[in-house]
Amino acid sequence: MEIIIAGHAGFCFGVKRAISTAYETVDKAGGEVGTIGPLIHNPQVVSRLESVGVRPIENIRDFHGEALIIRSHGVSQSMVKTAEDAGIRLVDATCPFVKKAQEYARRLKEEGYTVVIVGDKNHPEVQGILSYAGESALVAAIPQDLDVLNKVRKIGIIAQTTTTFEKFEQVVKQCLHQANEIKIYNTICDETHVRQQEAQGIARRVDVMLVAGGRNSGNTTRLAELCRLTGTRTFHIETRDEIDPAWFHGAGKVGITAGASTPEWIIEEMIERLNQISGESV
Numbered sequence: 001m002e003i004i005i006a007g008h009a010g011f012c013f014g015v016k017r018a019i020s021t022a023y024e025t026v027d028k029a030g031g032e033v034g035t036i037g038p039l040i041h042n043p044q045v046v047s048r049l050e051s052v053g054v055r056p057i058e059n060i061r062d063f064h065g066e067a068l069i070i071r072s073h074g075v076s077q078s079m080v081k082t083a084e085d086a087g088i089r090l091v092d093a094t095c096p097f098v099k100k101a102q103e104y105a106r107r108l109k110e111e112g113y114t115v116v117i118v119g120d121k122n123h124p125e126v127q128g129i130l131s132y133a134g135e136s137a138l139v140a141a142i143p144q145d146l147d148v149l150n151k152v153r154k155i156g157i158i159a160q161t162t163t164t165f166e167k168f169e170q171v172v173k174q175c176l177h178q179a180n181e182i183k184i185y186n187t188i189c190d191e192t193h194v195r196q197q198e199a200q201g202i203a204r205r206v207d208v209m210l211v212a213g214g215r216n217s218g219n220t221t222r223l224a225e226l227c228r229l230t231g232t233r234t235f236h237i238e239t240r241d242e243i244d245p246a247w248f249h250g251a252g253k254v255g256i257t258a259g260a261s262t263p264e265w266i267i268e269e270m271i272e273r274l275n276q277i278s279g280e281s282v
């Protein structure tokens with residue numbers, strides 16, 4: 001069995017930075033270190049961090065530890081204010097690309113644009129960006145989400161960093177019908193775009209595609225969706241234990257990619273498992 005591994009599988013720049021910030025903070029802190037929600041969307045990494053004393057917290061007001069880390073996909077302005085008002089020391093691990101999207105949202109609001117964020121309204125990154133975008137802002141995952149918007153004078157558009165270019169393009173096209181003036185910031189992260197293109201390219205060449213990453217990870221879920229669109233059988237898994245040998249009957253080539261918050265050791269374990277299944281070194 002031949003295995004093709006994506007060159008851009010695993011941790012992105014922003015996730016690496018957030019994890020090293022967490023380890024540095026806990027090394028220096030004399031007490032408990034918390035993260036506002038899980039630091040990244042990968043349960044295996046989050047549990048390793050917990051074992052060294054970095055724990056996700058639900059309620060900022062209940063935190064009495066040494067430092068609180070802001071996760072890679074950012075938080076809302078109100079969460080920052082709550083922490084500051086409570087005298088909590090914040091360590092900001094927001095990815096600089098997410099910060100840029102927050103800054104564009106703030107700028108568009110100040111310039112009088114109705115801000116449209118293309119992405120998943122339930123994702124914490126989007127909720128964070130939304131808090132900078134003003135009350136008239138809305139989130140659109142598909143063009144139909146703009147139906148609630150009457151014709152306005154100016155629309156400013158930004159993207160969740162991990163959304164697909166196609167979705168962004170579709171919503172932008174719809175906005176052209178709903179405003180006289182449009183300003184667009186393409187805030188899709190390059191890492192995301194390259195990873196998605198590469199994953200689809202591999203999926204087209206293989207019989208089975210494995211996409212590794214947290215089920216709560218939006219970018220991993222989108223990678224799996226894109227691979228499925230190629231028509232190749234695709235499985236989104238978190239760990240090697242989920243791999244079922246039956247998936248590979250008759251398969252000559254298997255592709256592997258992984259979300260931006262998937263550590264290298266999970267990918268290595270998957271390769272080991274595939275080795276066992278195929279009974280030969282791959």
Ligand code: F3S
Pocket residue numbers: 012013014015072073095096097098161162189190191192260
């Ligand atoms: Fe940042 Fe892009 Fe990763 S926005 S967190 S480098 S996917």
